[in-house]
Amino acid sequence: MAKFEHQLTEMLRPAVEETGKELLGLEFISAGNNSVLRLFIDHEKGIDVDDCAEVSRQVSAILDVEDPISSEYNLEVSSPGVDRPLFELAHYQAVIGETIQVKLAIPLNGRRKFKGILESIENDTLHVVVDGEAYPLVFGNIDKGNLVAQF
Numbered sequence: 218m219a220k221f222e223h224q225l226t227e228m229l230r231p232a233v234e235e236t237g238k239e240l241l242g243l244e245f246i247s248a249g250n251n252s253v254l255r256l257f258i259d260h261e262k263g264i265d266v267d268d269c270a271e272v273s274r275q276v277s278a279i280l281d282v283e284d285p286i287s288s289e290y291n292l293e294v295s296s297p298g299v300d301r302p303l304f305e306l307a308h309y310q311a312v313i314g315e316t317i318q319v320k321l322a323i324p325l326n327g328r329r330k331f332k333g334i335l336e337s338i339e340n341d342t343l344h345v346v347v348d349g350e351a352y353p354l355v356f357g358n359i360d361k362g363n364l365v366a367q368f
Contacts, residue, residue, distance in 0.1 A: 224285070228283060228285065232276050233276065236275055253292075269294040301364040309343055314336075315334070315367075316334055316367060317335045317364055318363055
C-alpha cells in the first residue's frame with residue numbers, strides 16, 4: 218500500500234469503526250478532476266447501501282476538516298464484493314487455500330501479475346501456486362491483490 222493511502226487509512230479508520238463497520242482498506246485513483254477515493258468496508262452481517270451512506274457521511278466530515286487531498290475527487294464507499302480486495306497480511310491469511318490474484322510493484326522473474334492458489338504464508342512471504350509452480354511473493358512487493366471469485 219502506498220504511503221499516502223496508508224496515511225488516509227489511519228486517518229479514516231476511527232471514523233469508520235465509530236459506525237460499527239470495519240475499514241478493510243482504500244484506494245486513491247488520481248485522475249485530475251476525475252480522481253476517486255474508494256473505501257472498502259465490511260461487517261459480519263454484510264453491507265448494504267445504508268451502511269455505505271452512513272460511512273460516507275462520517276468520512277466526509279473528516280475529509281472536509283483535514284483536507285488531505287488537494288485536488289477534486291469523488292468519494293465512493295463500497296462492500297468488498299465477491300472479488301474481495303486484500304490489503305493487509307491478515308486478509309491474505311484469511312484466504313489461504315483460495316485463488317488470489319496479485320500485481321507486484323517490482324517484477325519477479327520478469328513477471329508482475331500472478332493468479333493462483335495461496336498455498337501458505339511464512340513470515341511476510343506468500344507462497345502462490347500458479348499452473349503447478351510455486352512462487353514466493355513478498356507481501357511488501359504486492360501493489361494490489363484480491364480474492365478471485367469461484368462459481
